[in-house]
Amino acid sequence: MxxxxxxxxxxxxxxxxxxxxxxxxxxxxxxxxxxxxxALLALxxxxxxxxxxxxxxxxxxxxxxxxxxxxxxxxxxxxxxAGDERLYFTGNQDIEGARWRWVTIEEIxxxxxxxxxxxxxxxxxxxxxxxxxxxxxxxxxxEGDAAWHRLAxxxxxxxxxxxxxxxxxxxxxxxxxxxxxxxxxxxQAPNAMSWWQKTHVWGDGxxxxxxxxPRAANTDGGVWPAIFGTVLMVILMSVMVTPFGVLAxxxxxxxxxxxxxxxxxxxxxxxxxxxxxxxxGVFGLGxxxxxxxxxxxxxxxxxxxxxxxxxTGGLLWASLTLALLTLPVVIVATEEGLARIPEAQREGAxxxxxxxxxxxxxxxxxxxxxxxxxxxxxxxxxxxxxVAPLMLVGVxxxxxxMPIDGEFPYLHLxxxxxxLGYHLFDTAFHGEDVQAAIPLxxxxxxxxxxxxxxxxxxxxxLRHYLRRQRGNEC
Amino acid sequence: xxAPLHSANTAQVPVAHxxxxxxxxxxxxxxxxxxxxxxxxxLTLSVPRHRVTAFIGPSGCGKSTLLRAINRLHDLNExxxxxxxxxxxxxxxxxxxxxxxxxxRRVGMVxxxxxxxxxxxxxxxxxxxxxxxxxxxxxxxxxxxxxLTSAALWDEVKDRLHRSAWQLSGGQQQRLVIARTLAVQPDxxxxxxxxxxxxxxxxxxxxxxxxxxxxxxxxxxxxxxxQQAARVSDxxxxxxxxxxxxxxxxxxxxxxxxxxHTENYITGRIT
Numbered sequence: 001m002x003x004x005x006x007x008x009x010x011x012x013x014x015x016x017x018x019x020x021x022x023x024x025x026x027x028x029x030x031x032x033x034x035x036x037x038x039a040l041l042a043l044x045x046x047x048x049x050x051x052x053x054x055x056x057x058x059x060x061x062x063x064x065x066x067x068x069x070x071x072x073x074x075x076x077x078x079x080x081x082a083g084d085e086r087l088y089f090t091g092n093q094d095i096e097g098a099r100w101r102w103v104t105i106e107e108i109x110x111x112x113x114x115x116x117x118x119x120x121x122x123x124x125x126x127x128x129x130x131x132x133x134x135x136x137x138x139x140x141x142x143e144g145d146a147a148w149h150r151l152a153x154x155x156x157x158x159x160x161x162x163x164x165x166x167x168x169x170x171x172x173x174x175x176x177x178x179x180x181x182x183x184x185x186x187x188q189a190p191n192a193m194s195w196w197q198k199t200h201v202w203g204d205g206x207x208x209x210x211x212x213x214p215r216a217a218n219t220d221g222g223v224w225p226a227i228f229g230t231v232l233m234v235i236l237m238s239v240m241v242t243p244f245g246v247l248a249x250x251x252x253x254x255x256x257x258x259x260x261x262x263x264x265x266x267x268x269x270x271x272x273x274x275x276x277x278x279x280x281g282v283f284g285l286g287x288x289x290x291x292x293x294x295x296x297x298x299x300x301x302x303x304x305x306x307x308x309x310x311x312t313g314g315l316l317w318a319s320l321t322l323a324l325l326t327l328p329v330v331i332v333a334t335e336e337g338l339a340r341i342p343e344a345q346r347e348g349a350x351x352x353x354x355x356x357x358x359x360x361x362x363x364x365x366x367x368x369x370x371x372x373x374x375x376x377x378x379x380x381x382x383x384x385x386x387v388a389p390l391m392l393v394g395v396x397x398x399x400x401x402m403p404i405d406g407e408f409p410y411l412h413l414x415x416x417x418x419x420l421g422y423h424l425f426d427t428a429f430h431g432e433d434v435q436a437a438i439p440l441x442x443x444x445x446x447x448x449x450x451x452x453x454x455x456x457x458x459x460x461x462l463r464h465y466l467r468r469q470r471g472n473e474c
Numbered sequence: 475x476x477a478p479l480h481s482a483n484t485a486q487v488p489v490a491h492x493x494x495x496x497x498x499x500x501x502x503x504x505x506x507x508x509x510x511x512x513x514x515x516x517l518t519l520s521v522p523r524h525r526v527t528a529f530i531g532p533s534g535c536g537k538s539t540l541l542r543a544i545n546r547l548h549d550l551n552e553x554x555x556x557x558x559x560x561x562x563x564x565x566x567x568x569x570x571x572x573x574x575x576x577x578x579r580r581v582g583m584v585x586x587x588x589x590x591x592x593x594x595x596x597x598x599x600x601x602x603x604x605x606x607x608x609x610x611x612x613x614x615x616x617x618x619x620x621x622l623t624s625a626a627l628w629d630e631v632k633d634r635l636h637r638s639a640w641q642l643s644g645g646q647q648q649r650l651v652i653a654r655t656l657a658v659q660p661d662x663x664x665x666x667x668x669x670x671x672x673x674x675x676x677x678x679x680x681x682x683x684x685x686x687x688x689x690x691x692x693x694x695x696x697x698x699x700x701q702q703a704a705r706v707s708d709x710x711x712x713x714x715x716x717x718x719x720x721x722x723x724x725x726x727x728x729x730x731x732x733x734x735h736t737e738n739y740i741t742g743r744i745t
Contacts, residue, residue, distance in 0.1 A: 346550075347583075349601070350547065351585075352602040
């Protein structure tokens, strides 16, 4: 006993620092994770949403006497203390041949922010930055402020009701341009706007990003087809994976003899969840697209061969591939839910004269519903963010037709579709104009995060609601 | 009738006998094993109609196993094997002709921990009824009121029939489970330590309920609590290590046991 005492006393000082410190280590790791998550969200929010804020236009005069107009995007330090270089977005690609301009700070002689500078969003050719001199329509002519008011009136009308007009535009270095109204999407004079007006323009920009289709090889315009494609694909996937996963889990947990084979199957299912997603893509391409799709084409669509109908990537095959990918998640979650139901509940039902099926459908499955829902939600969250397998089985850079339209049979499962994750990748790496793509990449990434967040929150509330309905938790 | 001898005893097992017209349930040379491990050894006894019969004995003596054998709950566990016969009102319960779900309706069971289903009080009581047949709502309401009244719960829950059953107290939950079982009008009610998870007041209510139900059906009670067995039961069977040691009228078993072994257990000298 005495020896033991001496022993503890001698050990104590050596480990003291760890005893005092370990809660702080744990807290620090939580804090670090939160900090990184917060930084990620903040970056996406600022860069993604900031893009739609009407930037102040500057008229820049260089020491060489050259002038141009645009808005400053960012500054980069030049190597070997050569000063800083600033990137301006200048637009006017049809006149200048480029939309961006790098100038060193030392070159700049003067910067002004005249209120009459305007920015036109056009299609084709993208933005114009300069001044509006006049508007001509059927021999009538408006100049100065009157021209600006006329333009605002015209743009407020729906596109089909706008009368054909010509805009006379002048760049800050004096070049002129005749622009037909038909190719103008929107116009703004950001330097003359109040804060409230800017907010309005910003909201409008965000709305158009969400509701319009992409333009100019995905470097401009909105992402509506991609949102639609993502959500539709995820819904189809859930419809396929839920019954399969739930039935499989019921078999494994309720029916199968709990022997070595069942344990092996269970381990197998759990490990399937860890298979890299691109492998599922390869499987989908080989089995669904070429195998099943090819056979379907031979049997039912032989008159259109060799151009494939189902024998190429499409919505159906993409949903099936992702259903396969998320199947383990649903099985594992449902199985855990089933295993948590107390034996007393099952025995109670059976003791009242319920058959095994009645016990399952009336007691066990309703009680396991929140767990199944958790599984489906995890599956949805995973499927919404998955890109790699989709590239093999049906996603498209630009899908000219939506997968649902007014044409029979309304839901076109063989069509290719757009997906936010792939859109993000394509915009970032395959665009012609990398500088223009950067803010869109942030905005799309933010959108993707928000969609997954919304899906998860829906599930959590639904589960909470189901539990509350039962009056207690299990 | 010669029962197997207890390991520590060479005397014949003292067993009460009932003529077939008084016997509701009879167990004939029943042996049962979990995955080959014997739990009940050649048990023979019969349970009188409209009486309370208590099974007592130390933990692991097989009293719950015996109870669960009576409504074939062991069917759920594929490792359980048995031999011997159980007859309910003259009908062999293991006969292929016997409908298991109908047997379980006739032999209700109440478990140690209250297990109301995660639904409203009303739906809990209606659960067994809905399994049997479609009843008009009025008839069903009447049966539910009768069952809850018989279980001495009606006055406490009549204003919140559609609230969750999980909001009730433990004692109320156990009475709800009894009402749920009564609703399908069983002939036999098996109670597996129904009050062991309850407070003393709730326990008294359950015991009173058991005494009142005697006029309606046959009750079999498994309990750890000697006083409870003495208070509510008419007959008592003492089991030890899967064998029946002594069986007789409760008064006699508690005041004048025929075997030393029974006396030792009842007086707390062995557990």
